[in-house]
Amino acid sequence: MSGGVHFHFTLQRPGFALDAEGCLPASGVSALFGVSGCGKTTVLRSIAGLEPAISGHLVVNGESWFDSTLGINIAAHRRGVGYVFQETALFPHLNVNDNLLYGWRRTPGKERRSQPAYIINMLGLEPLLQRDTGDLSGGERQRVAIGRALLNSPRLLLMDEPMAALDRSRKREILPYLERLHAEAEIPIIYVTHDLEELVSVADHLSLMEAGRLTQSGPIQEMMINTGLSIAMEENAGALISAVVQAHDEKFNLTQLEFPGGRLIISRIDKSIGAPVRLRIHAKDVSLAADHPGLTSILNVLPATVVALTPQGDSRVIVSLEVGGVTLLARITRKSESTLQLKPGRQLFAQIKSVALHT
Amino acid sequence: MTEADISALWVTLRLALTATGILLLLGTPLAWWLSRSQGRLKTLVEALVAIPLVLPPTVLGFYLLIALAPDGVIGGTWLALGGQQLAFSFSGLVIGSVLYSMPFVVQPIQNAFSQLDNRALEAAGTLRASPLNRFFSLALPLSKRGLVTAATLGFAHTVGEFGVVLMIGGNIPGETQVLSIAIYDHVESLQYAQAHLLSAGLLLFSFITLYLVYSLTRRSSKRRQPS
Numbered sequence: 001m002s003g004g005v006h007f008h009f010t011l012q013r014p015g016f017a018l019d020a021e022g023c024l025p026a027s028g029v030s031a032l033f034g035v036s037g038c039g040k041t042t043v044l045r046s047i048a049g050l051e052p053a054i055s056g057h058l059v060v061n062g063e064s065w066f067d068s069t070l071g072i073n074i075a076a077h078r079r080g081v082g083y084v085f086q087e088t089a090l091f092p093h094l095n096v097n098d099n100l101l102y103g104w105r106r107t108p109g110k111e112r113r114s115q116p117a118y119i120i121n122m123l124g125l126e127p128l129l130q131r132d133t134g135d136l137s138g139g140e141r142q143r144v145a146i147g148r149a150l151l152n153s154p155r156l157l158l159m160d161e162p163m164a165a166l167d168r169s170r171k172r173e174i175l176p177y178l179e180r181l182h183a184e185a186e187i188p189i190i191y192v193t194h195d196l197e198e199l200v201s202v203a204d205h206l207s208l209m210e211a212g213r214l215t216q217s218g219p220i221q222e223m224m225i226n227t228g229l230s231i232a233m234e235e236n237a238g239a240l241i242s243a244v245v246q247a248h249d250e251k252f253n254l255t256q257l258e259f260p261g262g263r264l265i266i267s268r269i270d271k272s273i274g275a276p277v278r279l280r281i282h283a284k285d286v287s288l289a290a291d292h293p294g295l296t297s298i299l300n301v302l303p304a305t306v307v308a309l310t311p312q313g314d315s316r317v318i319v320s321l322e323v324g325g326v327t328l329l330a331r332i333t334r335k336s337e338s339t340l341q342l343k344p345g346r347q348l349f350a351q352i353k354s355v356a357l358h359t
Numbered sequence: 360m361t362e363a364d365i366s367a368l369w370v371t372l373r374l375a376l377t378a379t380g381i382l383l384l385l386g387t388p389l390a391w392w393l394s395r396s397q398g399r400l401k402t403l404v405e406a407l408v409a410i411p412l413v414l415p416p417t418v419l420g421f422y423l424l425i426a427l428a429p430d431g432v433i434g435g436t437w438l439a440l441g442g443q444q445l446a447f448s449f450s451g452l453v454i455g456s457v458l459y460s461m462p463f464v465v466q467p468i469q470n471a472f473s474q475l476d477n478r479a480l481e482a483a484g485t486l487r488a489s490p491l492n493r494f495f496s497l498a499l500p501l502s503k504r505g506l507v508t509a510a511t512l513g514f515a516h517t518v519g520e521f522g523v524v525l526m527i528g529g530n531i532p533g534e535t536q537v538l539s540i541a542i543y544d545h546v547e548s549l550q551y552a553q554a555h556l557l558s559a560g561l562l563l564f565s566f567i568t569l570y571l572v573y574s575l576t577r578r579s580s581k582r583r584q585p586s
Binding site for chain 1: 476478479481482483484485486487488489490492496497500501
């Protein structure tokens with residue numbers, strides 16, 4: 001129980017009450033997900049030591065950072081976290097290089113774990129080093145902010161909606177860096193977001209927040225198929241699965257992936273054989289057939305067993321399916337449910353119209 | 360210019376420079392505290408600092424005269440500690456000028472500190488900068504224009520003071536006679552040409568100072584980047 005981030009924060013403000021208790025794993029990306037104003041940023045700021053009014057306790061990797069009953073409160077500048085603000089909070093009087101090195105220069109030599117050259121290369125910052133922060137685009141600013149936090153040699157990286165202020169194309173510009181960070185960072189990352197797309201791209205562990213409380217936590221793949229949770233009811237809900245690249249089909253420009261439930265064929269991706277990929281199969285893209293459809297334009301047809309049925313609204317049903325030990329979700333109409341006579345245990349075929357790829 | 364005028368100019372410059380230096384040293388931490396705190400004490404201190412803006416200088420000078428006198432609270436203590444007499448001395452003028460020009464220095468600095476981006480200060484905190492380190496590495500450089508404005512206004516205001524000096528400094532050439540008093544003397548003895556020379560000089564000086572301050576603030580608001 002010593003690893004990871006354990007916390008319980010309480011705060012009373014007019015119109016807002018925080019009572020958040022949680023336990024986040026010691027590695028990987030843990031997402032705090034919830035609507036604006038649910039208190040996720042306050043939790044993140046409390047972990048960094050930026051909320052003076054908070055009560056409760058915080059233990060990081062077995063070390064007590066904060067305990068209001070014992071009077072423990074390690075100052076923000078001694079916590080050694082990396083904090084990426086939504087507003088980037090770059091220092092306007094320093095150029096990009098001096099912004100990047102602000103924390104690095106204040107880190108004792110033996111505690112430095114990352115070298116500027118490595119981080120600058122990883123985030124593609126070489127061309128920006130001598131620039132004024134005022135001349136950067138939103139995406140560039142955010143990359144500098146991430147680099148600055150990483151060069152602080154943090155024991156914990158805290159990211160507060162780093163992409164919320166970016167438009168779609170800027171997000172697409174930043175995401176590969178975040179995915180790389182996810183793959184290469186050896187420190188736990190806590191990532192606050194209200195965007196499901198970002199969540200499934202970067203998170204390993206998910207905590208849902210609602211009205212100042214952490215309501216549910218777990219590995220993201222389990223959480224995404226839990227039809228008892230609100231995220232399974234979202235328009236873009238769907239199972240998140242891990243697969244590996246098995247072969248490329250040069251003739252038709254396709255890639256074949258293997259996952260425990262079988263094979264999936266998708267448009268050609270630029271990954272070598274054996275590379276792991278993260279896929280999302282949206283519930284709205286899965287349709288069901290009682291018999292194997294035979295010749296069909298849909299490439300991916302997998303035998304499946306109905307596990308559970310969860311009504312969604314008046315006209316639709318979320319069907320939980322088991323496909324070779326992997327759970328997928330399908331969203332169909334109640335009329336189809338009735339026509340197919342769906343009930344738990346029923347065997348049928350799942351047709352997957354498309355697959356969203358998240359490396 | 361007569362020798363007395365040159366000596367008055369010299370006293371004025373020395374006084375303004377000394378007072379400005381002391382004002383920056385005292386006013387900057389005070390402005391920082393004012394910009395970071397809330398509550399009754401802050402309001403009280405703010406009101407005290409601003410008093411010279413509305414009080415007739417002669418009132419301030421009158422009470423200072425009493426306090427700085429050899430049997431006064433400050434003057435007496437100072438003498439007991441082995442200091443020189445404060446009333447009618449250059450040191451007394453410096454004390455009076457510091458109090459009298461305080462709002463002109465504290466307010467621009469406080470404004471600059473209040474406009475600092477809190478997120479940037481918090482970011483510096485997470486980047487291992489202690490509160491003192493944040494003050495020197497962020498707050499001061501980011502408030503450069505406020506500090507320059509404060510120094511300029513403090514200097515110019517001290518150059519232009521009359522009432523306080525008259526009450527506590529008297530009119531000792533080479534020691535407490537400043538330009539504004541020299542002008543008054545010239546007018547009293549109907550030496551209008553000399554009064555003109557000094558007055559026009561001060562007028563020009565004031566105008567140039569204000570022009571520089573305003574062009575500085577204009578440039579700073581133009582340079583402010585959208586985030």
